[in-house]
Amino acid sequence: GQALSHRLEMPNPAIIAHRGASYYAPESTLPAYQLARALGADYLELDLQRTKDGHLIALHDNNLKRTTNIESVFPERANDPVSTFLLSELKQLDAGSWFNDAYPDRARPQFVGLKIMTLDEVRQVAEQGNNHPGLYIETKSPDLFPGIEADLKTYLAAHRWLGDQAPTQPDNSADVNVRFTDSRVMLQTFERSSLKALQSAMPDVPKILLLWGGSDYIKMAQHPPKGEHESTADYYSRLKVNAPSDYAQWLEFARDNGAIGVGPSTIQTPHQSDFARQFSYMDLAMPWMVNMSHQHQLLVHAYTVDHIDDAYNYRNRGVDGFFTNRPAALLQAFDRA
Numbered sequence: 001g002q003a004l005s006h007r008l009e010m011p012n013p014a015i016i017a018h019r020g021a022s023y024y025a026p027e028s029t030l031p032a033y034q035l036a037r038a039l040g041a042d043y044l045e046l047d048l049q050r051t052k053d054g055h056l057i058a059l060h061d062n063n064l065k066r067t068t069n070i071e072s073v074f075p076e077r078a079n080d081p082v083s084t085f086l087l088s089e090l091k092q093l094d095a096g097s098w099f100n101d102a103y104p105d106r107a108r109p110q111f112v113g114l115k116i117m118t119l120d121e122v123r124q125v126a127e128q129g130n131n132h133p134g135l136y137i138e139t140k141s142p143d144l145f146p147g148i149e150a151d152l153k154t155y156l157a158a159h160r161w162l163g164d165q166a167p168t169q170p171d172n173s174a175d176v177n178v179r180f181t182d183s184r185v186m187l188q189t190f191e192r193s194s195l196k197a198l199q200s201a202m203p204d205v206p207k208i209l210l211l212w213g214g215s216d217y218i219k220m221a222q223h224p225p226k227g228e229h230e231s232t233a234d235y236y237s238r239l240k241v242n243a244p245s246d247y248a249q250w251l252e253f254a255r256d257n258g259a260i261g262v263g264p265s266t267i268q269t270p271h272q273s274d275f276a277r278q279f280s281y282m283d284l285a286m287p288w289m290v291n292m293s294h295q296h297q298l299l300v301h302a303y304t305v306d307h308i309d310d311a312y313n314y315r316n317r318g319v320d321g322f323f324t325n326r327p328a329a330l331l332q333a334f335d336r337a
């Protein structure tokens, strides 16, 4: 793991700000990304989607209900997918107030009225200031956005974030910054078809294949039937990757399709969120899994780790990077603050 990171000139452990510093500010908004940069996170993570008029944007959910005021602005379209909106429509939405309601202890008046961001706006955050984080871009629900991998390549190339055109250091800085190398863009996806499309479009850009408990490899590994009256939580707790050969199959797909690493889910005890408990956040970075990944020459970037004790636990297993909503906590944990 360490050696592969070194070849990529990537910090190890890499600290990846998940939707920005999204514990402290509304996810995927300007203050979340600005804070992540100011803290010194290695990467700004974003989920890539595309508007009806072709703009690439940073948004996690497939619809706008959870993180915007869509129900008061376009009530009849509250359940519609992001892909059916023009950018000018999305820009009318308030993407910050929900955070103040959900987290009163972290609420701030300036979060009211924050906008959904384009990829272009996130890129500008990465290029401003003294720290220069990379961009760690996930093709989210890529089946809904045919050709988004090629669109991304066109965008990145046009803005000198790819290959030979990429500056080796920020234009405005005398410091050689190791993040401004070929690995300042990372690509990630859960979808095997999108990994192939990313590899085809951008063979020289490092990629991570993400894994979750509902991944088809895991399902195929055991395909246990869900009990008629069994809760989702109980069902997923029964899903286990028992056979190393099942995990190896996934690693081999990743490696054979150009990935330089894998992105497994983790279980954070005792801090695991209700969401994680309810759905399928299995521990897919168990010690033998991390070892096997390294034997396959693959890095392990684990999601989503917000607490220092969990970070140390997974680091002791050899995890090479962390997606985190709390980059301040993890940077401090690894003496990077």
Ligand code: G3P
Residues within 6 Å of the ligand: 018, 045, 047, 060, 138, 188, 210, 263, 303, 304, 323
């Ligand atoms: O991209 C790593 C992690 O973000 C995957 O989960 O649902 O937060 O995109 P999600």
Ligand code: CA
Residues within 6 Å of the ligand: 045, 046, 047, 138
């Ligand atoms: Ca993501």
